[in-house]
Amino acid sequence: MNVIAKNSRLPLLFLALAASVLALIGVYFLWQWVPNTESSRSEPNAQNASASADTAVAAAGMSNEERKATEALVRAYILENPEIITQAVEILQQRETAKRLTSVKDEIIKPFAGAETGNPKGDVTIIEFTDYSCGFCRASVADVKRLLRDDPRIRLIYRELPILSQGSREAAAWALAAARQGKHQAFHDAMFAAGIPNTQSIRVAATTAGLNLAEAESFAASQQVKDEIESNLAIMQQVGFNGTPTFVIGDQILEGALGYDTLKAAIEKARSRN
Known part of the structure; x- marks a missing residue:
């Protein structure tokens, strides 16, 4: 039962790690594009993404070897499909713009x-x-x-x-x-x-x-x-x-x-x- 429960959490863990990797990539690209005065905000976001991955690994009870294997899969997928990086950043920008739009919508x-x-x-x-x-x-x-x-x-x-x-x-x-x-x-x-x-x-x-x-x-x-x-x-x-x-x-x-x-x-x- 423990093995089954552990395996059932692997897809969720994979998604968490993938999301964290994409978040880190998005933070990097946004850091390149925003003014220097905004760059200090990127570091906490990167730290949060890394912390989320650590939490997911701990919750799933993964070993370091299993984590490295999962990260390798995520890395390989991104390298084989690099267009998802641009897509992820575009979606992030759209969401941020939508938030700013909401603030002036009544006007x-x-x-x-x-x-x-x-x-x-x-x-x-x-x-x-x-x-x-x-x-x-x-x-x-x-x-x-x-x-x-x-x-x-x-x-x-x-x-x-x-x-x-x-x-x-x-x-x-x-x-x-x-x-x-x-x-x-x-x-x-x-x-x-x-x-x-x-x-x-x-x-x-x-x-x-x-x-x-x-x-x-x-x-x-x-x-x-x-x-x-x-x-x-x-x-x-x-x-x-x-x-x-x-x-x-x-x-x-x-x-x-x-x-x-x-x-x-x-x-x-x-x-x-x-």
Whole structure:
């Protein structure tokens, strides 16, 4: 009976040792990527992973020889399947990003008044961080429009994230002014169609969208607009994404011009979790 009980614990032990090895690898890679001020946090995590393995070995009553054999199996598997290292680190990063996203979720789910489209009562909300100087954002416009056309249950919130140029910031301010006049989507489309944002192209887009130019210019310079833009920039830093476009769909963060199919799959994934 003791032999049977001991053997029955071996799979659990193997998993514990494997998890510890992967944790140590993940700690190593993260230590390489994070700032030096964060590196001190990696050492305790590595120690915890090693301690967990020691505890598992003791609980299973393994000899040193058995432990070494198990560790050799884990090592051999990792060397034969090195892609699991990248996969493990990616999953760890996704989990950490999801935690940071949770801390700001209530803030980003509440749009700047008028800066949204689609179904206000939709069962899935897409939050798009965008910059009018961003070519990848421009490339995503058609895909987002198609999603809204094909799926009437989507709510889309735009968050202005001008990170590329002063023209980006001016266009973002005018986009918020357009939202105040109930014409955000019209300005959004016209601004991307107008090309690189500058004083002239912004005016063209505003005219195309039918804005009251005097009111829009005044509001674009307001403290309310400045606060909204700074808030979005702070969210980017806090959550830890790198640029535009960035889509938040449920607990997923997707960066770049990913195409219709990828965005649609993310929507369905979020919907399945509702």
